[in-house]
Amino acid sequence: MIKGFHxxxxxxxxxxxxxxxxxxxxxxxxxxxIAVALSEVPNSxxxxxxxxxxxxxxxxxxxxxxxxxxxxxxxxxxGTDSAILMIEGYCDxxxxxxxxxxxxxxxxxxxxxxxxxDALVKKCGKPKMLDAIKLPPPDLYKHVEExxxxxxxxxxxxxxxxxxRKALSSLxxxxxxxxxxxxxxxxxxxxxxxEAVTDLVEDEEEDEEVVVDGxxxxxxxxxxxxxxxxxxxxxxxxxxxxxxxxxSSKFLRKRIVEGGKRxxxxxxxxxxxxxxxxxxxxxxxxxxxFTRGETQSLAVVTLGDKQMAQRLDNLVDEDEFKRFYxxxxxxxxxxxxxxxxxxxxxxxxxxxxxxxxxxxxILPSEDEFPYTxxxxxxxxxxxGSSSMASVCGGCLALQDAGVPVRSSIAGIAMGMVLDTQExxxxxxxxxxxxxxxxxxxxxxxxxxxxxxxxxITAFQMxxxxxxxxxxxxxxxxxxxxxxRKHILAEMSKCYPPPLKRLSKYAPLIHVMKVKPDKINLIxxxxxxxxxxxxxxxxxxxxxxxxxxxxxxxxxDLSSLEKSKAIISNLTMVPTVGDIYRNCEIKSIAPYGVFIxxxxxxxxxxxxxxxxxxxxxxxxxxxxxxxxxxxxxxxINEKGQLRLSHRALLPDPTPEKQNIKERTGYLxxxxxxxxxxxxxxxxxxxxxxxxxxxxxxNAEPREEKNSTIELTSxxxxxxxxxxxxxxxxxxxxxxxxxxxVPATNKGRPxxxxxxxxxxxxxxxxSAVVNGEAKIG
Numbered sequence: 001m002i003k004g005f006h007x008x009x010x011x012x013x014x015x016x017x018x019x020x021x022x023x024x025x026x027x028x029x030x031x032x033x034i035a036v037a038l039s040e041v042p043n044s045x046x047x048x049x050x051x052x053x054x055x056x057x058x059x060x061x062x063x064x065x066x067x068x069x070x071x072x073x074x075x076x077x078x079g080t081d082s083a084i085l086m087i088e089g090y091c092d093x094x095x096x097x098x099x100x101x102x103x104x105x106x107x108x109x110x111x112x113x114x115x116x117x118d119a120l121v122k123k124c125g126k127p128k129m130l131d132a133i134k135l136p137p138p139d140l141y142k143h144v145e146e147x148x149x150x151x152x153x154x155x156x157x158x159x160x161x162x163x164x165r166k167a168l169s170s171l172x173x174x175x176x177x178x179x180x181x182x183x184x185x186x187x188x189x190x191x192x193x194x195e196a197v198t199d200l201v202e203d204e205e206e207d208e209e210v211v212v213d214g215x216x217x218x219x220x221x222x223x224x225x226x227x228x229x230x231x232x233x234x235x236x237x238x239x240x241x242x243x244x245x246x247x248s249s250k251f252l253r254k255r256i257v258e259g260g261k262r263x264x265x266x267x268x269x270x271x272x273x274x275x276x277x278x279x280x281x282x283x284x285x286x287x288x289x290f291t292r293g294e295t296q297s298l299a300v301v302t303l304g305d306k307q308m309a310q311r312l313d314n315l316v317d318e319d320e321f322k323r324f325y326x327x328x329x330x331x332x333x334x335x336x337x338x339x340x341x342x343x344x345x346x347x348x349x350x351x352x353x354x355x356x357x358x359x360x361x362i363l364p365s366e367d368e369f370p371y372t373x374x375x376x377x378x379x380x381x382x383x384g385s386s387s388m389a390s391v392c393g394g395c396l397a398l399q400d401a402g403v404p405v406r407s408s409i410a411g412i413a414m415g416m417v418l419d420t421q422e423x424x425x426x427x428x429x430x431x432x433x434x435x436x437x438x439x440x441x442x443x444x445x446x447x448x449x450x451x452x453x454x455x456i457t458a459f460q461m462x463x464x465x466x467x468x469x470x471x472x473x474x475x476x477x478x479x480x481x482x483x484r485k486h487i488l489a490e491m492s493k494c495y496p497p498p499l500k501r502l503s504k505y506a507p508l509i510h511v512m513k514v515k516p517d518k519i520n521l522i523x524x525x526x527x528x529x530x531x532x533x534x535x536x537x538x539x540x541x542x543x544x545x546x547x548x549x550x551x552x553x554x555x556d557l558s559s560l561e562k563s564k565a566i567i568s569n570l571t572m573v574p575t576v577g578d579i580y581r582n583c584e585i586k587s588i589a590p591y592g593v594f595i596x597x598x599x600x601x602x603x604x605x606x607x608x609x610x611x612x613x614x615x616x617x618x619x620x621x622x623x624x625x626x627x628x629x630x631x632x633x634x635i636n637e638k639g640q641l642r643l644s645h646r647a648l649l650p651d652p653t654p655e656k657q658n659i660k661e662r663t664g665y666l667x668x669x670x671x672x673x674x675x676x677x678x679x680x681x682x683x684x685x686x687x688x689x690x691x692x693x694x695x696x697n698a699e700p701r702e703e704k705n706s707t708i709e710l711t712s713x714x715x716x717x718x719x720x721x722x723x724x725x726x727x728x729x730x731x732x733x734x735x736x737x738x739x740v741p742a743t744n745k746g747r748p749x750x751x752x753x754x755x756x757x758x759x760x761x762x763x764x765s766a767v768v769n770g771e772a773k774i775g
Contacts, residue, residue, distance in 0.1 A: 007129075030050075051076050052076075084110075085462075087459065088354075093361065094456050179234065276491055278399075295389050296389065297377050325374060326394060388450065419465075444465045445465075451481075453484070522567055578632045586602055
């Protein structure tokens with residue numbers, strides 16, 4: 001753009017059509033250049049931009065989105081047909097030589113586009129608004145130098161930023177007061193001879209004619225010299241500010257070229273003092289304070305699960321999330337100003353993106369480290385290169401948080417004075433390492449480079465002059481590499497050093513792999529199952545993927561282990577024949593009980609598989625909450641489990657006596673009468689299965705040494721299964737006779753539903769309806 005054109009210019013770019021293959025951002029640069037070239041805005045040259053990718057050893061101009069995914073380089077180059085104006089890119093430890101080759105390829109492509117644009121402008125371009133260009137008066141530069149020259153030299157020699165800025169601001173106010181209010185009188189004009197001004201005087205006495213020296217006799221009118229003061233010069237405030245800024249930059253550049261020293265006394269390749277420390281914030285997952293000169297960054301790392309990932313808006317239908325992102329904050333206080341803290345500015349977004357892309361190549365893959373990583377860099381003090389300080393501080397904070405980074409990364413900002421002949425130099429550009437804010441503002445280049453000893457991960461260059469050539473860029477890159485090595489060495493001296501392990505306050509994430517077809521078992525209907533697991537165990541989140549990956553995020557190990565066990569049991573593949581011990585009965589149905597063989601996994605034990613004895617109802621023997629052992633005997637087509645408790649019950653001891661002898665013995669001894677048995681059955685029927693009163697309690701025994709009792713189901717099940725006729729006979733032996741009390745007449749007959757009762761003389765335990773009660 002040509003200087004002196006002060007009209008506001010706005011360039012709007014819309015994506016009207018997108019095929020999903022060709023990124024529109026590089027095209028938008030060229031489109032903006034074409035729009036300006038065709039418009040009335042005065043510009044010196046047309047500009048264009050291209051993206052360069054690297055696949056293998058082949059450079060690709062404007063690669064597609066698919067090619068970018070496989071590319072080792074993402075470079076955006078903008079410039080004219082003769083020079084480079086801006087580069088920005090990200091790569092995976094690319095050597096400087098390879099980067100220069102990519103820039104050369106991009107410059108050739110930009111040159112070709114610019115030539116086509118020039119042809120288009122000749123054909124369709126509008127006349128430029130050259131009459132709107134308004135430059136400050138040329139004499140104003142001399143006046144500003146005359147007023148502030150000596151004081152400006154002294155102010156620029158102040159090393160510290162704040163005192164130097166105060167001195168320059170005070171001097172600017174003085175210049176503005178003189179040139180815009182009081183008026184300026186040059187020292188030369190103030191000491192020059194008095195200018196003669198004609199003064200008409202009438203000669204009253206015509207007879208006397210005296211000619212005084214310096215007067216001219218013009219008859220009756222005499223001309224007398226009258227002294228006149230110089231007229232003060234006034235200028236507009238805008239012009240004065242512009243000129244003062246240019247003069248300040250000129251004096252700074254002159255000092256660098258002629259004196260060989262920068263404003264703070266450093267040489268061109270010298271870096272400011274570096275200090276760093278970690279574990280500054282004890283409660284944060286990771287923190288680091290990086291200080292370089294008067295620039296300081298406080299970097300804080302927070303680890304989380306996928307729910308903390310940053311969601312991005314894009315031009316396609318697929319959702320895009322970032323598991324690593326860096327947020328850069330530049331509050332007004334870091335430069336000693338008062339301002340409103342609101343949404344991130346364009347500058348903050350750009351600096352944060354540059355630092356983020358610089359650190360991204362050193363991060364582990366999601367399989368190695370399943371965390372979402374957030375880095376927050378707050379600039380507490382700034383005097384140049386705060387984005388590169390964010391790179392250094394962010395790297396240390398990542399290590400302090402226990403993130404297994406591949407290597408350390410450092411960043412440095414390079415500056416330049418291109419035209420040295422103006423100040424008596426030999427014309428060779430001067431490259432400066434680790435520039436300050438004033439060197440950035442007054443210099444010709446701001447070149448930020450991040451990486452390690454092996455290569456570059458991110459870079460950004462802005463040119464404030466007509467452009468630079470590849471040899472100059474090569475010199476800057478090589479000098480930046482030496483600067484990075486020095487910074488990395490200083491970062492290794494960090495004290496306290498990075499912790500390099502997960503903080504006790506960081507969440508725990510466990511990744512497990514299950515069969516993809518088991519994911520629905522974890523989620524449940526409408527997500528009910530996964531929500532119940534989270535509520536039951538207290539974990540923060542459970543993330544499932546279609547490929548069978550399950551990620552559990554928890555604050556403590558105990559809740560993590562609980563949820564892990566539940567999911568493992570839910571997704572396990574049971575095998576027929578497996579035995580499960582101490583399983584809880586979760587619910588009872590008329591046809592059986594549902595037993596939880598593992599957390600969240602239930603199976604049905606049919607009523608016929610609950611006992612070797614015949615049961616009318618499952619409630620007669622079991623209740624919800626009881627724990628029993630079961631065996632898996634069948635898996636149906638739907639994956640439902642069929643369990644058996646009877647299969648694990650031991651076989652009863654074979655009876656040595658035949659049934660007749662046992663029955664006769666009972667009748668003969670008369671220890672238990674038919675009436676007593678009937679009375680016991682009445683109490684059993686009225687009180688339920690588990691609370692039934694034993695036979696011994698139904699009728700007190702008269703003989704203390706009696707050995708007659710009812711056997712437990714564990715000793716009689718196999719006998720019943722092996723001798724059905726015996727069961728039938730025993731059932732008959734306990735049927736009450738016709739002289740049963742009247743209270744039993746109204747009871748329904750249960751000839752086919754009465755439990756079998758075996759009578760033995762081996763123990764003193766009583767069993768009613770299959771449940772043992774110790775008397």
